[in-house]
Amino acid sequence: MQLTECRAAALTELSEEERLFRDTVRRFAVEKIRPYAREMDEQGKFRREIIDEFFELGLMGLEVPEELGGQGGSFFQSVLAVETLATVDPSAAVVVDVQNTLVNNALLRWGTEDQKRRYLRRLATDTVGAYALSEAGSGSDAFSLATRAEDRGDHFVLTGQKLWITNAYEAGLFVLFANADPAAGYRGITAFLIERDLPGFRVGKKEDKLGIRASSTCELILDGCRVPRENVLGQVGKGYKVAIETLNEGRIGIGAQMLGLAEGALEHAMAYAKQRKQFGKPIADFQAVQFQLARMATDIEAARLLVYNAARLKDAGAPFLTEAAMAKYFASVMAERVASQAVEIHGGVGFTRDYPVEKLYRDAKIGTIYEGTSNMQLSTIAKQLLD
Ligand SMILES: Cc1cc2nc3c(=O)[nH]c(=O)nc-3n(C[C@H](O)[C@H](O)[C@H](O)COP(=O)(O)OP(=O)(O)OC[C@H]3O[C@@H](n4cnc5c(N)ncnc54)[C@H](O)[C@@H]3O)c2cc1C
Numbered sequence: 001m002q003l004t005e006c007r008a009a010a011l012t013e014l015s016e017e018e019r020l021f022r023d024t025v026r027r028f029a030v031e032k033i034r035p036y037a038r039e040m041d042e043q044g045k046f047r048r049e050i051i052d053e054f055f056e057l058g059l060m061g062l063e064v065p066e067e068l069g070g071q072g073g074s075f076f077q078s079v080l081a082v083e084t085l086a087t088v089d090p091s092a093a094v095v096v097d098v099q100n101t102l103v104n105n106a107l108l109r110w111g112t113e114d115q116k117r118r119y120l121r122r123l124a125t126d127t128v129g130a131y132a133l134s135e136a137g138s139g140s141d142a143f144s145l146a147t148r149a150e151d152r153g154d155h156f157v158l159t160g161q162k163l164w165i166t167n168a169y170e171a172g173l174f175v176l177f178a179n180a181d182p183a184a185g186y187r188g189i190t191a192f193l194i195e196r197d198l199p200g201f202r203v204g205k206k207e208d209k210l211g212i213r214a215s216s217t218c219e220l221i222l223d224g225c226r227v228p229r230e231n232v233l234g235q236v237g238k239g240y241k242v243a244i245e246t247l248n249e250g251r252i253g254i255g256a257q258m259l260g261l262a263e264g265a266l267e268h269a270m271a272y273a274k275q276r277k278q279f280g281k282p283i284a285d286f287q288a289v290q291f292q293l294a295r296m297a298t299d300i301e302a303a304r305l306l307v308y309n310a311a312r313l314k315d316a317g318a319p320f321l322t323e324a325a326m327a328k329y330f331a332s333v334m335a336e337r338v339a340s341q342a343v344e345i346h347g348g349v350g351f352t353r354d355y356p357v358e359k360l361y362r363d364a365k366i367g368t369i370y371e372g373t374s375n376m377q378l379s380t381i382a383k384q385l386l387d
Contacts, residue, residue, distance in 0.1 A: 011308045012301075014080075022080050028057060029088035037089040040214035041359055044206070046095060051128060051170060060099045061124025063108060068116065070124040075101075075249065079256040079311040086260025087267065090363040091214035093257045095128070098166050101253035103129030106175050106191070106246045110234040119173060119193060130171035131250075132162040132194075132220055133243055139164075140376050143186035143240055147222060149178035151236070156180065156227045158192065158200070162220035164370070168203050169216030172196050175246075176220070177239050189239035193231040200225030211362035248321055249314060251371045255307040255327035258335035258367040259300065265335075265342035265360045266296045272346050272355075283345070292345060296338045303331040322384040329377035332367025339364040 014022065036047055054060050062078045064070020071077070078100040086093035104123055107116060123129050138144045147160025158178050168174070174194040181188030194201055204219035234242045270293060273284035283289050306327040313320035339361040343350035350357050368374045 011305055011312065018077065018080060021077060022084050024057070025059070025081050025084040026087070028053070029085050029092065033085070033092050034088050037091075037214075037356070038353070038359065040089075040091065042213075042353075044208060044213045046091060046170065046214045046216065048170070050092065051095065054096060055124075055126055058124075059096050060128070061104060061120070062100050064104055064120045064124040068124060069121040070104075074315050075105075075252075076308075076311045076315050079252060079307065082253050083256040083260035083263070083307070086257045087264040089214070090257055090261045090360070090366075091212045093260060094166060094212055094215045095170075097250070097253040097257055098131055099123065099129050101250045102131040102246050103173070103175055105249055106131070106233060106242055107193075109245065110191070110242050112230075114230065115193060115233065123173065127172040128167050128170040130165050130167040130174045131246070132165045132168075132174050132176040133247075134164045135161060136163050140373060142243065143189060145177060145179060145189065147176075147178040148182065149180040149190055149192065149227075151180055154229050156190075156192070156229065156232070158194075158222040158225040158227055160222050161204075162222075164207070165218055165220055166215055166370075168218035168220060169206055171203075174220065175233060175242075176222075177243055178222075180236055184237065186240045187237050189243070190236045191233040191239040191242040192227050193233050194225070194227060198225055198227065209366075211359070211365050213362075247371055248324055251328035251377070252307060252310045252314065252320075252324045254367060254371045255303070255310065255324070255331040258328075258331040258364065259303045259307050261360055261364055261367075262296070262300050262303065262331075262335045262338035265339045265357055265364075266293070266300060268355070268357050268360075269293060269296065269342040269345040272350075276347070289345065292341055296341050299334045299338055303327070303334045306330050322381055325372075325377040325380040325384075328367075328371065329374055329381070332364075333374065335364040335367050336361075 058071045059081055061070030062073045066072040082093045082097045133142050135145050149156040149158050176192050176194045179188040180190045200223050202221050204221050207217040273289055274282050276283050310320050310323040310327040342357040343361050346355055346357055349355050
């Protein structure tokens with residue numbers, strides 16, 4: 001056998017299909033999202049027409065089987081979509097990320113055939129989903145959640161409040177966690193599928209945020225909300241598994257969001273460095289600026305390898321827990337650094353709202369916070385190292 005025949009593909013090598021898909025998403029992002037990114041950021045509101053176009057393009061059901069109206073694609077494809085959208089608008093990326101990597105994923109993995117039939121088609125075609133775990137008193141310590149689910153036989157009655165729920169303003173379906181047996185601690189946690197119009201359920205205050213401002217983040221109020229037993233996702237008391245397993249995958253998506261954001265920042269920094277003149281020449285001619293750009297590109301390539309590797313491991317059915325935590329941790333710290341450098345390369349105008357790097361700099365901050373803070377990722381990595 002010739003040596004070339006057993007050459008492993010580079011992690012960053014995309015198949016023809018993946019390349020075409022990425023190019024389509026990129027074209028859509030540039031043509032249909034970029035013109036509104038600044039306005040949506042200022043207004044703190046995502047345009048419904050763009051969400052409708054996400055559905056039309058199939059971006060909201062990437063891994064949902066074709067017979068249920070989805071694309072029947074891979075997890076890697078979801079990651080590629082999130083990365084590509086984030087190059088233009090990280091808020092758009094997180095709408096698609098939560099839908100695919102958390103909500104659809106939880107249903108695909110834990111849903112009964114009936115639940116899949118009832119909900120996956122809607123999620124792939126017209127219904128935005130949200131994933132509700134966090135509460136005011138339980139963030140990093142997610143399983144100390146206080147929302148209660150009282151077992152009444154054929155239904156549960158849910159009471160409590162959720163906080164920080166992405167997509168909640170637009171969502172029609174919520175994967176929501178409550179404790180059905182507080183005495184059992186985390187072994188009482190149960191996942192529920194909550195339709196927006198259930199009596200006793202409502203979406204509350206929307207947060208006014210530093211970054212990803214167009215992506216909605218709201219509180220949820222459950223006041224004696226009656227949920228039919230057939231809407232338990234997975235088994236009663238096994239919600240902690242649903243949460244852990246979906247979040248393990250979800251954080252690769254956040255790594256992809258941060259990767260795309262940094263790519264966008266580098267793109268703007270390079271374009272500006274080539275056209276801005278000081279001392280009689282473009283600032284890109286100064287070696288110091290070239291080195292700044294080179295460091296940014298190297299950082300991005302390192303993050304891309306971590307994110308793509310974690311996603312490809314997941315698709316291959318191989319363990320990916322540590323790799324996912326590393327990808328999310330590294331990509332989010334990297335995105336902050338790269339966005340900050342991009343602002344600096346723009347000089348004073350980089351500090352104004354007239355240029356897009358200011359927004360990317362603000363958007364980058366969330367990467368080290370949601371779906372597990374950097375400390376939580378490091379603690380996962382350290383646990384795997386030392387166990
Ligand atoms: C914009 C946005 C969108 C979000 N979207 C969602 C969503 O869709 N669904 C959802 O369920 N949640 C969502 N969240 C919640 C998010 O996941 C939490 O904010 C995050 O997990 C951190 O929890 P916390 O805010 O309570 O911070 P805390 O847990 O209070 O952490 C505060 C600080 O203490 C550190 N810390 C805490 N415990 C430890 C420890 N044991 N060791 C070392 N350091 C520690 C943390 O690293 C952090 O720096 C979102 C949050 C935001 C801001």
